[in-house]
Amino acid sequence: MIGLLFILLFWLYLVISKTIVDATVEWAEQNEKNTFLWGSLSAFVMFNVLFWDLIPVYGVHGYKCATEGGLKVYKTIDEWNIENPGVAETLDPDPNLSQQAYFIKYKSSKRFFLLPDGTELVAFYDNNGKKYRTTSMKGGDGTWGYWLNQRFARDVVDSQVWDIVHKRTERIIDTLTREVQAEEIEFYTSMKNPIVHPAKQWRDYKVWLQIGECDHDGNKENWLVNSVSFSGLSKKYKYFNGEK
Amino acid sequence: MLIKTLFDQAQLAEAAYAKFSNITDEDEIKNNLITLGFSKKQTDKFTEHWEVISHQPNLYSGFSATLFKNKHSGELVFANRGTETTFPELVSDVIVFGVRSLICDYISAKIIFKFYDKD
Numbered sequence: 001m002i003g004l005l006f007i008l009l010f011w012l013y014l015v016i017s018k019t020i021v022d023a024t025v026e027w028a029e030q031n032e033k034n035t036f037l038w039g040s041l042s043a044f045v046m047f048n049v050l051f052w053d054l055i056p057v058y059g060v061h062g063y064k065c066a067t068e069g070g071l072k073v074y075k076t077i078d079e080w081n082i083e084n085p086g087v088a089e090t091l092d093p094d095p096n097l098s099q100q101a102y103f104i105k106y107k108s109s110k111r112f113f114l115l116p117d118g119t120e121l122v123a124f125y126d127n128n129g130k131k132y133r134t135t136s137m138k139g140g141d142g143t144w145g146y147w148l149n150q151r152f153a154r155d156v157v158d159s160q161v162w163d164i165v166h167k168r169t170e171r172i173i174d175t176l177t178r179e180v181q182a183e184e185i186e187f188y189t190s191m192k193n194p195i196v197h198p199a200k201q202w203r204d205y206k207v208w209l210q211i212g213e214c215d216h217d218g219n220k221e222n223w224l225v226n227s228v229s230f231s232g233l234s235k236k237y238k239y240f241n242g243e244k
Numbered sequence: 245m246l247i248k249t250l251f252d253q254a255q256l257a258e259a260a261y262a263k264f265s266n267i268t269d270e271d272e273i274k275n276n277l278i279t280l281g282f283s284k285k286q287t288d289k290f291t292e293h294w295e296v297i298s299h300q301p302n303l304y305s306g307f308s309a310t311l312f313k314n315k316h317s318g319e320l321v322f323a324n325r326g327t328e329t330t331f332p333e334l335v336s337d338v339i340v341f342g343v344r345s346l347i348c349d350y351i352s353a354k355i356i357f358k359f360y361d362k363d
């Protein structure tokens with residue numbers, strides 16, 4: 001429904017803009033001035049009253065996606081396996097089965113753990129704690145992400161690029177050596193749905209500035225390595241010995 | 245209607261706007277919801293109760309929908325995404341809006357249910 005409301009408002013804005021441009025052209029005609037120049041100038045001003053940030057935001061986002069966005073694999077799983085023989089068989093995504101994760105407490109379907117470096121883990125289970133699902137991770141330095149197993153973590157770092165354009169870097173890290181196995185860089189805008197997230201300023205209503213991600217479909221070669229996405233790769237690291 | 249039901253439906257309606265790039269990876273689902281504007285705590289709570297059974301990403305007609313399943317009651321919820329508000333999509337929705345898109349949406353909605361056949 002919000003779409004219909006915006007379509008209505010766009011039409012209203014278009015009608016007002018057209019009236020102003022027509023009036024400017026008429027004024028230029030009466031005063032023997034260049035009608036094309038004055039008409040174009042008033043149209044440009046009217047466009048920018050509402051859409052001044054449209055081109056810069058889309059421009060920066062598109063440029064960043066094209067130059068920095070995408071998936072990079074620094075070390076394949078096979079290469080890691082060769083360097084670490086016999087380790088893969090011991091890895092399990094459930095921190096409950098890990099010796100390094102210290103159990104703190106449980107609350108409904110969640111279990112809380114602490115790693116020796118102070119990282120907090122929250123493991124989620126289904127079926128009254130019988131089926132393991134996923135583990136969120138929160139580092140002491142404010143970093144967050146997902147614990148994949150005893151050797152791997154998927155960490156997420158968000159940073160501002162320009163104005164409302166943000167960068168999200170996700171990495172699969174070998175937690176023992178701190179080596180980055182793979183990295184995906186994504187760009188998005190921090191504009192949210194004003195109906196769900198109350199608008200704090202009138203600009204928050206500019207829903208057309210919402211960009212969730214870079215164009216993955218148009219640049220598949222940037223986002224897939226051997227036909228596998230970052231998410232697919234992360235899952236492979238998480239379930240080294242198959243999903244239970 | 246119970247406030248809890250309204251709350252669930254509002255969350256599902258919002259979650260329908262997420263682009264679920266890999267519905268078999270819960271970490272990715274959580275990331276997709278966070279990108280959408282869900283808080284981390286809200287995402288944890290949401291995925292505690294709901295799982296994504298099927299997701300139809302954006303079609304040419306501007307249609308997208310997600311089939312959610314309540315993990316505790318087994319209830320299925322089919323959530324249609326509303327108008328996508330990125331500038332190109334907003335323009336395309338206005339242009340394509342019409343009988344053709346409605347027919348496409350109806351066919352797409354039928355396809356999404358094929359992914360979940362109870363029988």
